[in-house]
Each structure stands twice: as structure tokens, then as C-alpha cells.
Amino acid sequence: MKRRFHPSVVTANDLFEGHPVWRTADGRWSATIREAEVLRDPETAEARLAAAASDAARVVGPYLAEVATAPEGPAPLHFREVFRVRGPAHASDRLDHLPGE
Amino acid sequence: MYAYSDFDESFVRNRVRQFRDQVERRIDGRLSEDEFKPLRLMNGLYLQLHAYMLRVAIPYGTLDARQMRQLATISERWDRGYGHFTTRQNIQFNWPKLRDVPDMLDALADVGMHAIQTSGNCVRNVTSDHFAGAAADEIADPRPYAELLRQWSSDHPEFQYLPRKFKIAITGATADRAVTRAHDIGLRVVARDGAVGFEVSVGGGLGRTPMIGRVIRDFLPEADLVPYVEAVLGVYNQLGRRDNKYKARIKIAVHEMGLDTIRDLVEARFAETRSEFPGAEAALAEIRAAFRAPDFRAGGTAIPSGSPAFRAWTDTNLAPHRREDHAIVTVSLKTPGQQPGDASADQMRAIADLAETYGYDEIRISHRQNVILPHVRKDDLPAVFEALAAAGLAAANAGLISDIIACPGMDYCALATARSIPVAQEIAVLFETLDLAHEVGPLRLNVSGCINACGHHHVADIGILGLERAGVETYQITLGGDPTERIAIGERTGPGFAADEIVGAVERIVTAYLELRDSADETFAEAYRRLGLAPFQKALYSEESRENAA
Amino acid sequence: MSDRVLITDAGFGPVDPAERYLDFADLEAAPGALRVDLGPETDPATLTPHLAQIQTIRIAFPAVSDGRGFTLARTLRRMGFAGRLRAAGQLIPEQYPMARACGFDEVEIDAARAQRQPEADWRAAAGRQGYLARLRRPAA
Ligand code: SF4
Numbered sequence: 001m002k003r004r005f006h007p008s009v010v011t012a013n014d015l016f017e018g019h020p021v022w023r024t025a026d027g028r029w030s031a032t033i034r035e036a037e038v039l040r041d042p043e044t045a046e047a048r049l050a051a052a053a054s055d056a057a058r059v060v061g062p063y064l065a066e067v068a069t070a071p072e073g074p075a076p077l078h079f080r081e082v083f084r085v086r087g088p089a090h091a092s093d094r095l096d097h098l099p100g101e
Numbered sequence: 102m103y104a105y106s107d108f109d110e111s112f113v114r115n116r117v118r119q120f121r122d123q124v125e126r127r128i129d130g131r132l133s134e135d136e137f138k139p140l141r142l143m144n145g146l147y148l149q150l151h152a153y154m155l156r157v158a159i160p161y162g163t164l165d166a167r168q169m170r171q172l173a174t175i176s177e178r179w180d181r182g183y184g185h186f187t188t189r190q191n192i193q194f195n196w197p198k199l200r201d202v203p204d205m206l207d208a209l210a211d212v213g214m215h216a217i218q219t220s221g222n223c224v225r226n227v228t229s230d231h232f233a234g235a236a237a238d239e240i241a242d243p244r245p246y247a248e249l250l251r252q253w254s255s256d257h258p259e260f261q262y263l264p265r266k267f268k269i270a271i272t273g274a275t276a277d278r279a280v281t282r283a284h285d286i287g288l289r290v291v292a293r294d295g296a297v298g299f300e301v302s303v304g305g306g307l308g309r310t311p312m313i314g315r316v317i318r319d320f321l322p323e324a325d326l327v328p329y330v331e332a333v334l335g336v337y338n339q340l341g342r343r344d345n346k347y348k349a350r351i352k353i354a355v356h357e358m359g360l361d362t363i364r365d366l367v368e369a370r371f372a373e374t375r376s377e378f379p380g381a382e383a384a385l386a387e388i389r390a391a392f393r394a395p396d397f398r399a400g401g402t403a404i405p406s407g408s409p410a411f412r413a414w415t416d417t418n419l420a421p422h423r424r425e426d427h428a429i430v431t432v433s434l435k436t437p438g439q440q441p442g443d444a445s446a447d448q449m450r451a452i453a454d455l456a457e458t459y460g461y462d463e464i465r466i467s468h469r470q471n472v473i474l475p476h477v478r479k480d481d482l483p484a485v486f487e488a489l490a491a492a493g494l495a496a497a498n499a500g501l502i503s504d505i506i507a508c509p510g511m512d513y514c515a516l517a518t519a520r521s522i523p524v525a526q527e528i529a530v531l532f533e534t535l536d537l538a539h540e541v542g543p544l545r546l547n548v549s550g551c552i553n554a555c556g557h558h559h560v561a562d563i564g565i566l567g568l569e570r571a572g573v574e575t576y577q578i579t580l581g582g583d584p585t586e587r588i589a590i591g592e593r594t595g596p597g598f599a600a601d602e603i604v605g606a607v608e609r610i611v612t613a614y615l616e617l618r619d620s621a622d623e624t625f626a627e628a629y630r631r632l633g634l635a636p637f638q639k640a641l642y643s644e645e646s647r648e649n650a651a
Numbered sequence: 652m653s654d655r656v657l658i659t660d661a662g663f664g665p666v667d668p669a670e671r672y673l674d675f676a677d678l679e680a681a682p683g684a685l686r687v688d689l690g691p692e693t694d695p696a697t698l699t700p701h702l703a704q705i706q707t708i709r710i711a712f713p714a715v716s717d718g719r720g721f722t723l724a725r726t727l728r729r730m731g732f733a734g735r736l737r738a739a740g741q742l743i744p745e746q747y748p749m750a751r752a753c754g755f756d757e758v759e760i761d762a763a764r765a766q767r768q769p770e771a772d773w774r775a776a777a778g779r780q781g782y783l784a785r786l787r788r789p790a791a
Binding site: 013015016017018019020056057060061078079080083084087088089 | 127128130133134148149150151152153195196197198199200511512513517518522523569572573574
């Protein structure tokens with residue numbers, strides 16, 4: 001019935017700054033996904049998510065996001081998560097992401 | 102222009118103080134995120150992909166130079182030096198920090214502005230014709246009614262926790278430039294036997310289930326506006342579905358229960374609310390006095406001659422003013438390659454200066470995400486054009502294919518399923534490079550980054566909807582949508598296109614139109630009405646199907 | 652065992668533990684009830700035959716985001732109900748003045764909420780008046 005579990009990280013947005021943050025193994029919130037704790041089984045993942053949910057004084061809306069793992073650390077899989085990591089094509093670099101530019 | 106009364110001022114200040122307190126209560130835990138969220142949304146504060154976003158109301162799209170300058174200042178002091186104008190005549194700041202927001206709201210209040218009810222499940226910022234007060238085809242200025250409704254809906258004790266958001270739009274002209282039939286309530290000023298009133302439609306909306314509003318009252322006398330709208334909201338608050346947020350808009354109630362049932366319920370309620378607003382008439386009179394037309398300076402009735410660039414700009418970016426010696430100027434925020442609807446702080450100041458010098462201190466924001474100078478003397482057009490060009494704001498493309506509506510999409514929006522800004526940029530740049538936009542003529546192209554349709558793709562000649570399919574972006578095309586008084590929802594052409602195919606697909610549609618039109622005078626919309634979907638489908642898919650077959 | 656708190660313009664007070672409310676669904680069977688519980692989905696018209704003798708109506712607010720009770724209260728007042736109206740359940744201090752403006756006399760919350768959102772928060776929120784009072788004032 002259940003979809004196969006894929007390695008994941010806990011992510012949320014910082015309550016004060018609003019930017020994306022990822023939960024580290026020692027329970028901090030880091031602004032870089034590379035520092036995130038990779039959760040490899042559903043039980044640990046649920047436990048970490050529950051711990052994150054009680055951190056409402058620091059973050060908003062924690063959830064699990066699937067990652068690819070590599071020696072340098074986890075990297076986002078889903079393209080929405082890729083955008084959260086990469087940030088928008090901002091006004092100051094408006095055209096640099098256009099295909100063919 | 103409407104200036105805040107002492108009451109408005111104290112109301113808004115109070116609201117800021119209250120929000121400051123709410124932020125502190127969220128931080129110390131007295132308010133949970135679930136409780137805080139509706140409160141912050143009611144004050145325009147979203148949490149997006151990368152940051153908070155503050156959506157500021159520009160009620161009925163009207164602002165003055167001082168307010169525009171303050172927006173510039175706010176963007177520099179607490180954000181990243183620019184703002185994004187939206188299809189709902191709001192401006193969004195993409196990078197505020199939670200603790201700065203109360204200060205930003207105070208800075209807004211300093212110039213009679215606020216972010217109240219720009220989000221959340223309440224009556225949203227009332228939108229209106231961006232040519233209001235200036236258009237040649239106007240029956241009555243819709244803004245006093247819009248302001249009356251703003252006051253009525255602000256902090257309305259009964260309607261802050263509705264099943265879902267509720268949008269009202271109003272137009273006072275014969276042409277519908279406010280897309281009224283795509284709103285929960287659409288109001289069109291009509292005159293009957295010398296009396297002014299409204300044709301009222303309900304249940305319009307875009308989004309997941311696009312519907313055109315249905316006329317629930319063909320003539321509502323002006324004096325009944327507030328009690329009638331109160332009755333509609335009362336019926337909706339009681340009956341709107343709360344079990345499924347995708348079915349919670351009033352359009353679903355109208356669809357499921359039938360217009361006649363809703364009408365009967367509204368009329369029954371209206372019989373009771375009708376006598377509850379004895380103060381509304383005086384309030385409207387007070388408001389109306391504040392919307393007096395400026396003291397126009399007379400001038401020549403011809404557009405002065407000028408360079409080819411100036412002529413190209415006057416060809417596209419002017420609309421008829423009710424005075425022969427004036428014109429309505431559209432300042433395009435769509436220079437090909439830029440983020441549609443964005444203006445830098447310097448550009449905001451340049452527009453403010455122009456409004457002050459040449460525009461009787463009036464500025465409007467259009468739902469097409471452009472800035473309007475509603476009253477410019479024709480004699481002053483060359484000077485205005487020069488100044489706009491110096492500020493990078495003289496793109497001669499209002500109403501053309503490069504004047505694209507695009508929502509923020511995946512670049513900013515937490516709900517997005519695909520990017521919309523780069524698609525819009527690429528299309529605009531392509532037609533600029535090909536130098537084809539003027540040849541193609543009037544054409545509305547709108548892009549949304551998800552099914553919520555903030556980019557109004559359903560009501561565009563060419564609509565593009567970005568979706569996610571199996572982990573990648575895919576773009577669906579609709580054709581033949583129309584936002585005007587002949588409102589129509591576009592038809593889907595067929596399967597979607599990948600991100601690297603969508604621009605080519607649009608090019609094929611436009612090429613087909615250029616080949617198929619019976620003369621250069623036949624617009625895309627007219628050609629589409631004559632020809633239907635089929636020839637465009639052929640242009641879109643035949644080549645592909647050949648490739649697939651190979 | 653009343654650990655629920657009743658909020659009125661006078662501030663926090665205890666809920667009378669002896670008060671019993673009859674579920675609206677049972678009203679037909681026991682038509683003489685003085686206190687009735689209403690769900691937010693209730694069609695107010697069905698109360699018409701009973702309104703004259705009911706003393707207190709308690710309307711449930713199942714979630715902070717559910718504002719049906721406000722319209723229900725207003726409708727009952729329009730129908731002429733002159734007894735006590737109580738909003739009970741998930742309300743936050745911001746909603747106190749809304750409830751009052753819609754015709755409620757009081758708000759009932761549970762002890763946990765009362766602890767997290769103390770009396771001072773409710774007092775700070777109370778008494779706010781929006782535009783509506785102006786539009787409803789008699790013509791000069
Ligand atoms: S249409 Fe979707 S992606 Fe675009 S702004 Fe609206 S919610 Fe966001």
C-alpha cells in the first residue's frame with residue numbers, strides 16, 4: 001500500500017526571516033540543505049518531523065522533502081525543492097537563466 | 102483623490118498596532134501558527150518559497166505621487182528595491198522580514214495606505230477600471246462605490262472568516278476593463294430611466310474551475326448597494342462549502358444550488374438588511390466629493406509630431422480621454438526581458454515625478470500589471486515620453502503580445518507548479534527580436550504558474566498554464582479567452598508543451614494567425630472567433646504528430 | 652468541574668457547571684428547553700417556533716477559521732431572538748469584538764486556551780469598532 005520510503009530531510013521556513021531552512025542532526029536549523037540530516041527510514045523521519053513541529057517558535061510549516069544523497073550532502077530531488085534551494089531569478093539577474101541566453 | 106479621514110487614519114493605525122501585537126504573540130507562543138496565519142493573511146502577509154511576501158492594497162488601483170514615492174522608499178528600506186504589481190491592482194514586496202512588517206505597515210499608513218484584506222478568506226481589495234475617472238466611455242466613476250465597499254468590508258465582523266476569499270470588481274464604463282464577470286461579485290454601472298444603478302453578477306471566477314459570473318440582479322439602485330452585497334455575503338457565509346477548499350467559492354454554491362435558489366435567498370435576506378445602513382448614503386456623498394476631477398488645463402487636441410519611436414509609443418500606449426485635449430497614458434512595465442509588472446524604486450519615483458508634473462498627481466495600476474497616467478495633456482506627451490524613456494519605461498507595447506500578464510510562478514510563489522516569469526520573458530524577447538509585435542497587433546497573452554490562475558490565463562487570446570507532470574514543468578495552452586464585456590473562457594488546444602517547447606508553440610500560433618487573418622485589421626480575437634480552434638490546433642500539433650509518427 | 656471560561660465585557664468568569672444545554676436535534680422531543688446548543692450549520696428558520704421561550708443559545712465554533720456562527724448569530728437577532736447568545740469553542744481574542752458586533756453576549760473557551768490567551772489579550776482586543784458602525788448609524 002504505502003509508497004516506498006525515499007531518503008528525506010526535514011525542511012521548513014524560518015519564522016523570522018522567512019527563508020527556507022533544513023533540520024540538522026543536532027536539531028539546529030540550517031540555511032543550507034547540505035547540512036541537513038538525511039532520514040533513511042520512515043520511523044526516524046516521522047520522529048524528526050514531530051520534533052520539528054514542536055519548534056514552532058523558530059520555524060513555520062515543517063515537512064519532509066525527498067533528497068538525493070552524495071558525499072557532499074543531500075541535494076533536493078523535486079524541482080520545487082530545487083527552486084527553494086536555488087532562489088528566484090531575481091530582478092538583478094533577470095535574463096541569465098533563459099535557455100539559449 | 103480620496104484622502105484618509107481621521108477615522109480612516111485611526112482605523113489603520115489601530116490595525117497596525119494590533120498586528121504588531123499579533124506578531125509578538127506569535128513569537129511568544131500565545132498565538133499558534135494556525136491562529137496567526139489567518140491574521141497575518143488578513144494583513145497581506147504571505148509566506149512564500151524563499152521569504153515572506155507583503156501584498157499592499159492599491160484600492161481600486163488609484164494612488165498619488167506621494168504614495169508611489171513611499172512604495173519606492175519601503176522597497177529600499179525593507180525589501181530589495183523593487184515591487185511587483187499584480188493583476189488585482191496590488192503591489193507585492195517579496196523580501197520582508199516578519200519583525201519589519203509592522204514598521205512597513207506604519208510607513209504605509211503615513212501615506213494613507215494599508216495591506217488590510219489583501220489576502221485571507223475575507224472580502225478582498227475591491228478592484229476597478231484602471232481608466233476610472235478619465236475614460237471617454239464612462240457612465241459614472243466607479244471608485245466612490247469601490248471606496249464605499251472598502252469601508253463596508255474592512256474588518257466587517259461577520260465576514261472575516263468566510264469559507265474562502267471573496268473578490269468584488271466594479272466598472273463604470275461600457276467597456277469592461279475590470280473583468281467584472283470573473284469575480285465573486287461583479288458590478289457594472291448602468292443607467293435606467295435617468296437613475297444610476299448596477300447590474301450585479303455573482304459566481305464568476307477563474308482558478309481551477311473557471312466560471313463566468315451570472316446576472317443575479319439586472320438593476321440594483323445605487324442606494325441599495327451595501328445592503329445587497331451584505332445579503333449576498335450573508336448567504337455565502339452560511340452556505341458556502343467548508344469541507345473542501347476547492348469547492349468553497351461562491352461560484353460552486355451558485356453552480357450546485359442554482360442561480361434562482363441563491364437569488365431567492367439573497368432577496369429574502371436583502372429584505373432585512375435593506376434598512377440597516379442608513380448612514381451609507383451620507384458616506385457615499387462624502388466619498389464622492391473626494392473624487393472630484395482635477396482642474397484640467399486646456400491644450401491642443403492633436404498629438405504633437407515626434408520621432409518614429411515617439412509615434413510608435415503613441416500608437417500603442419494611449420487611450421481616449423473624456424477630454425479631447427488629454428490622453429490616458431499606459432506606462433508599460435513589460436519592457437521585453439524584464440519581469441512583468443516589476444518596477445524598481447527609481448522607476449517608481451520617475452513615475453511619481455511625471456504624475457506630479459504632467460498628470461495632476463494621479464496614478465493608476467492596471468490589472469494588466471502596467472501603470473497608468475490617467476490624465477495627460479496631449480501637448481505634454483513628448484516630454485512624458487522623453488522622461489519615461491530615460492527611466493526605461495517607454496516600451497511601446499501596451500496591448501501587444503509582449504505586454505504579457507505573468508504571475509510570480511515558481512520563482513516566488515509557494516503554490517506554483519511551474520515557472521511563469523521566464524516563459525513570459527522569453528516570449529517577449531522573441532517577438533522583440535523578430536520585430537513582430539506591432540505587425541501582430543492587439544493580442545493578450547497571459548501566463549499562470551498554477552491552476553489558481555492569478556495570471557488570468559483563461560481570459561487571454563493566448564493563455565498559458567504551467568503545470569507539473571511527472572516532476573517536470575509542462576505548459577497547457579488555451580485560446581480565445583476574452584476579459585472584456587464579451588467575456589469568454591479560453592479553450593484548451595490539447596496536450597501541453599515542455600518548458601523548451603512552449604515558446605516555439607506560441608510562435609506557431611502567431612504565425613498561423615498572420616497567415617489566416619483576412620486583413621491586417623482583423624485582430625487575433627476576431628480571427629479566432631471566425632476560424633475557431635481547429636486551424637490553430639493544426640498549426641500546433643501537426644508538425645509534432647509527424648515527428649511522433651516518424 | 653467547570654474548567655471552561657466565560658468571557659464577557661466584564662472579563663473572565665467561570666462557566667456555571669450546573670447549566671445544561673439541550674442539543675438542537677432533540678428540541679422537537681423536548682420543546683420546553685431553556686438552553687440549546689446549535690451547530691454552525693443549523694438553518695435558523697427551524698428555530699422559529701421555539702425562539703420565544705429559549706433563554707440561551709450556545710453556538711459552536713469548531714475552528715478558528717469557521718465564521719458561520721457570526722452569520723447565524725446575526726440572523727437569530729434579526730429574527731427577534733432576545734435571549735442570551737453565547738459563542739463557544741475555537742475563538743481567539745481578535746474574534747471577541749466580532750462576536751459582540753454580530754449579536755453574541757459572551758464567549759466560552761476551554762481552560763487551555765484561557766491559559767495561553769490570558770484575560771489581558773481579550774481585553775486588548777475588545778471594543779474595537781470598524782466602519783460598519785458608521786454605515787449603520789442613523790442618517791443625520
Ligand atoms: S497562479 Fe499559482 S503560481 Fe501563479 S501566483 Fe497564483 S498561486 Fe502562485
